[in-house]
Amino acid sequence: MFTPSDKCPRRDACVRNGKGLIHMKDLTDQKGLYDHGRLFAHVTIDPGCSIGDHPHDHETEFYYIIKGEGVFNDNGTEVVVRPGDICATGYGEVHGLENRGTEPVELIALIVQE
Amino acid sequence: MFTPSDKCPRRDACVRNGKGLIHMKDLTDQKGLYDHGRLFAHVTIDPGCSIGDHPHDHETEFYYIIKGEGVFNDNGTEVVVRPGDICATGYGEVHGLENRGTEPVELIALIVQE
Numbered sequence: 001m002f003t004p005s006d007k008c009p010r011r012d013a014c015v016r017n018g019k020g021l022i023h024m025k026d027l028t029d030q031k032g033l034y035d036h037g038r039l040f041a042h043v044t045i046d047p048g049c050s051i052g053d054h055p056h057d058h059e060t061e062f063y064y065i066i067k068g069e070g071v072f073n074d075n076g077t078e079v080v081v082r083p084g085d086i087c088a089t090g091y092g093e094v095h096g097l098e099n100r101g102t103e104p105v106e107l108i109a110l111i112v113q114e
Numbered sequence: 115m116f117t118p119s120d121k122c123p124r125r126d127a128c129v130r131n132g133k134g135l136i137h138m139k140d141l142t143d144q145k146g147l148y149d150h151g152r153l154f155a156h157v158t159i160d161p162g163c164s165i166g167d168h169p170h171d172h173e174t175e176f177y178y179i180i181k182g183e184g185v186f187n188d189n190g191t192e193v194v195v196r197p198g199d200i201c202a203t204g205y206g207e208v209h210g211l212e213n214r215g216t217e218p219v220e221l222i223a224l225i226v227q228e
Contacts, residue, residue, distance in 0.1 A: 001188065001202050001203070002186060002188045002193045002200075002201050003199065004199050005196070006198075008200060025198075027176060028202060033174075034226055036148070042178070062141065062142060062146075064156070075115075081116065083119070084118075085116065086119075086142070087115070087116050088117070088142060089115070093115075110224065112146075112148055112151065113148070
C-alpha cells in the first residue's frame with residue numbers, strides 16, 4: 001500500500017520533558033508492526049529543541065540521522081551525530097537528542113520490543 | 115550505542131532478479147530487531163537499476179523514500195514515489211521499485227515479521 005507523504009499522520013509533542021515541541025510523522029502504527037514495535041516515524045527536531053533523556057528496557061530504539069547535526073546522549077556520553085549515523089538504545093541504556101544548531105535535525109525513529 | 119556512518123556494514127546485491135546492483139547499508143541485524151524483523155537498511159538504487167517484483171507474506175516490508183523519484187509496483191499498480199512517501203507491502207502483496215530517472219533513489223527499508 002502506497003501512502004503519499006501528505007496523507008501520513010503528523011503530531012507535535014513534548015518528548016520526555018525535552019525542550020520545545022518535536023514534530024512526528026508516523027510511517028505506520030503498532031498493528032502495522034505486528035505489535036512487535038511501537039514507533040516507526042520520521043522525526044524533526046527544530047533548533048533549540050530536544051528529546052529529553054530517557055531509558056529503554058525490554059525494547060530498543062534506533063535513531064537514524066538523515067539531516068542536520070545534533071548532540072546525542074549515548075547512555076551518559078555526548079556525541080555529535082550527523083546524517084548517516086545510527087544510534088541504538090536498549091537493555092536499560094539511556095538516550096536523548098538535542099539540536100544546538102541552526103538547522104532542523106531529522107531522523108528515522110524505530111522502537112522494536114523484546 | 116552510537117555507530118558512525120562509515121562503520122555501518124555495506125553490501126551490493128542483485129535484489130529479486132532486478133536490474134543492476136542495489137547498494138545496502140545495514141542499520142542493524144536480525145538480533146538487533148529481537149528476531150522480529152530481518153532488515154533495517156538504507157538502500158540506494160542507482161539510475162537504471164531496480165528491486166525486482168516479489169511478494170511478502172507473514173511479514174511486511176516498508177519502503178520510506180528519502181531521496182529521488184522511483185516507479186513503485188504497488189501489488190500490480192505502478193505509482194511514482196517521491197521523498198516522504200511510505201509504501202507498505204505484506205499479506206501476500208507484491209512490490210518492486212525501479213529507478214527510471216537520472217538521480218539515485220534512496221529509501222529506508224524495514225522488514226517486520228508476523
